[in-house]
Amino acid sequence: MSQRFTGRSIVITGGASGLGRATATRLAAEGARLTLVDLSEEGLAAAVAEIRGATADAEITTVTADVSQETDVQRYVDAAVSAYGRIDGFFNNAGIEGRQNLTENFTEAEFARVISINLNGVFLGMEKVLRVMHEQGSGAIVNTASVGGIRGVGNQSGYAAAKHGVVGLTRNSAVEYGAMGIRINAIAPGAIWTPMVENSMKQIDADNPRGAAEQFIQANPTKRYGEPHEIAAVVAFLLSEDASYVNAAIIPIDGGQSAKY
Numbered sequence: 001m002s003q004r005f006t007g008r009s010i011v012i013t014g015g016a017s018g019l020g021r022a023t024a025t026r027l028a029a030e031g032a033r034l035t036l037v038d039l040s041e042e043g044l045a046a047a048v049a050e051i052r053g054a055t056a057d058a059e060i061t062t063v064t065a066d067v068s069q070e071t072d073v074q075r076y077v078d079a080a081v082s083a084y085g086r087i088d089g090f091f092n093n094a095g096i097e098g099r100q101n102l103t104e105n106f107t108e109a110e111f112a113r114v115i116s117i118n119l120n121g122v123f124l125g126m127e128k129v130l131r132v133m134h135e136q137g138s139g140a141i142v143n144t145a146s147v148g149g150i151r152g153v154g155n156q157s158g159y160a161a162a163k164h165g166v167v168g169l170t171r172n173s174a175v176e177y178g179a180m181g182i183r184i185n186a187i188a189p190g191a192i193w194t195p196m197v198e199n200s201m202k203q204i205d206a207d208n209p210r211g212a213a214e215q216f217i218q219a220n221p222t223k224r225y226g227e228p229h230e231i232a233a234v235v236a237f238l239l240s241e242d243a244s245y246v247n248a249a250i251i252p253i254d255g256g257q258s259a260k261y
Contacts, residue, residue, distance in 0.1 A: 004240040006031035009084035011076065013067050013125060014094035016043025018194035019144065022228030023091055023235045025051050028058040030236065035061045035080035035087075037094070059084075067094045067121035077128040087132045089239040092125045093144040095162075100155040114158030119165040126173060126184075133182050140239045143170050143186040145250060147258045150188055163188075167250055174248035183247045185238050190254025191217055193225040222255035 010027055014020035015036030024034055028051045038044050044062040051058050061083040065072035080087050098114035101107075122143055133139030148156060149163030166186060174184040193213075217225055234253055237243050252258050 001029050003031040004236070004242065005089075007033065008088040009033050009035070009080055009086050010089040010091065010239065011035045011037065011080050011087055011129065012091040012093060013037040013076075013121070014144075015062075016040045016047045019189065019192065019228050019231045019235075020091065020093045021047045021050065023093070023232040024060075025054055026229065026232040026236050027089075027239070028055040028060070032089075033059040033084050035063065035076065035083065037063045037065050037067070037076045039064065039066055039094075067125060068116040070124055073121075073124040073128050077132065081132060086136055087129055088139055090125065090129045090133075090139070090141045091144075091235055091239065092122050092129075092141060094121055095144060098156065098158045101157075102155060103157045106157045111158045111161075115162050115165075118159065118162035119169075122166050123169060126169070130173070130177065130182070134177070134180055136181075138181040140182070140243070141173075141184045142235050142238045143184070145170065145186040145188045147188050147190045147252060147254050149186075150250065150252065151258055170250065171248050178247050183238075183243070185243075185246055185249045185251065187231065187234060187238070188250055188252045188254070188258070189226065189231055190252065190257050191220060191225050192228060192231055192253070194228060219260070220255045220257045221260060224255070226253060226255060 005027055010032045012020050012024050015024050016038035024036055028034060036044055036047060041064045048060050061079055063076040063079045065076045067073060095118045099110055143166050145166040146163040148160045149167045152160060170184055170186040231253055
């Protein structure tokens with residue numbers, strides 16, 4: 001595998017599972033020096049073990065943090081700078097789906113909870129990391145949006161509102177920072193088989209989540225779920241110099257489902 005990230009400091013939120021863990025594994029194999037952030041200390045330990053199982057000499061710093069809390073965000077940024085002296089890349093990925101419900105039944109409390117993590121958390125991460133990158137004069141950020149950030153999906157008011165917000169925040173900040181040597185893009189994953197998607201299927205059919213999953217995927221042109229490593233490959237590209245002229249892009253990774261009438 002190429003070594004595009006040798007010596008580069010990369011921060012990943014939501015690094016303990018799913019897309020974050022898969023991306024961390026990919027970047028470590030390419031030489032990245034990682035700062036993994038997650039709310040789960042146990043999950044972070046498992047992620048480190050998995051990554052080092054694949055790349056024994058991987059440099060990894062872990063920070064247990066809540067991305068919706070400004071003090072926690074500042075703490076993980078400070079930890080990355082303390083460990084490696086800089087932040088070259090940021091996978092701003094942590095998020096939750098929230099409970100599925102019609103908008104009239106969603107509740108203000110649940111809406112606020114989802115927004116605090118999926119949108120406020122992304123903003124706070126960008127705010128703190130961009131200060132470091134601006135001073136450096138370089139850097140790349142990839143935010144995790146969703147196909148739910150470019151179209152409606154139903155029963156997910158908080159998630160859709162937050163992910164649409166991530167798309168707008170990505171485009172706006174990319175316009176601001178493009179002349180400063182900083183690129184900001186977002187991915188819009190569709191049906192990727194992760195613990196979060198598995199939980200979503202349980203909300204649809206608690207007795208037969210696998211059956212619900214199979215029914216859900218029939219609308220996809222590929223007739224299958226994506227795998228986390230397929231997302232990781234795109235994130236690695238966007239964080240690398242191979243994507244040096246890619247800025248303000250929102251990249252669907254959904255097997256073509258969002259393009260289907």
